[in-house]
Amino acid sequence: MTAPVRRLTAEREIVICCGSGGVGKTTAAAVLALEGARAGRRACVVTIDPAKRLADALGLDRLSNTPSKIEGEWPGELWAMMLDTKSTFDNLVAKYSGNEEQAAGILANRFYRNISGALSGTQEYMAMEKLFELHDSGKFDLIVVDTPPTRNALDFLDAPRRLTRFLDNRVFRILMMPTRAYLKAVSVATQAFLRTISRVVGTEVVQDAVAFFQAFEGMEEGFRNRAQKVLELLSSPETAFVLVASPRRDAITEAMFFAARLRESHIPIETLIVNRMHPRFGDGNAEADRARARTLTGTELGALYDNLAEFRSLADGEEAHVVELIERVAPAPVVRVPFLADDVHDLDGLAEVAGYVVAG
Secondary structure, three states, rough: OOOOHHHHHOOEEEEEOOOOOOOHHHHHHHHHHHHHHHHHOOOOOEEEEOOOOHHHHHHOOOOOOOEEEEOOOOEEEEEEEEEOOHHHHHHHHHHHOOHHHHHHHOOOHHHHHHHHHOOOOOOHHHHHHHHHHHHHHOOEEEEEOOOOOOHHHHHHHOOHOOOOHHHHHHHHHHHHHHHHOOOOOHHHHHHHHHHHHHHOOOOOHHHHHHHHHHHHOOOHHHHHHHHHHHHHHHHHOOOEEEHHHHOOOHHHHHHHHHHHHHHHOOEEEEEEEEEEEEOOOOOOOEEEEEEEHHHOOOHHHHHHHHHHHHHHHHHHHHHHHHHHHHHHOOOOOOOEOOOOOOOOOOOOOOHHHHHHHHOO
């Protein structure tokens, strides 16, 4: 039977890695993309985490919003990039503007400059926009997304709907009214509304907002259609979700949250990767090892038995933590990656992890 990870990287077009921080999610995403390149595919890994871990592991000085090619001995291609939320938003504005003047007006607007980096859900939506852009370009056979290391990492599942709700919001409609040929009575009501808001947030802020919406006129439909296409891509059979965890109790709790969130969205977990599992060193029993150590107290062999008991007890505890998560994500296959002596900091390290991940 084909290993579950190898099947994903050989057959799917999009793999989204989710999980809490510190569980090796960035490494897992890079490994999946590497495996895609080894399978002869043009693979690109996209990280949203601003840390340099992915760049370092791939032997790059830095990553940008444009994919960089990684040279290596594999039949396919390996590319990597780091999401720049504002640049992605800017490119989207330029795409749906009627002309260069309209785009320039929006990009220079202070209200836009604030929301493009600070609006709730913007990063998550732009991550999905970048994913759609890469997929739509036809340049890659496999795109692997490393999501942010927070509980909000799955906000992108609702980001397209959130954008649509924003465009349909009554406040948005009211702010758009001065730009259109509405009845005079409506315009008077709108002006009264804006004067009220001005007393709270200041006239300058409202003027910037109105200028933004005036410049935005005619672009809603393009954004709305794109959001729908992104949503369809996330729920398509081409896309697979991989949950990454570690055997720590807090990490398992977070992974349970992610699993529940995906289940609520009717999205199956294709594979569970559990990183940094301690080995048991055989089928022995920790209590039996401790008893044996007591009979050898004061000897080197007794110390070794005591150490073996600690390792087996640790491994048993980790396995106990993982069992409930495994049951929660069933029937998804589970891949265990052992605790390695060194952190992953280059392609050789990625290849070592890949050996465990692909073997399952």
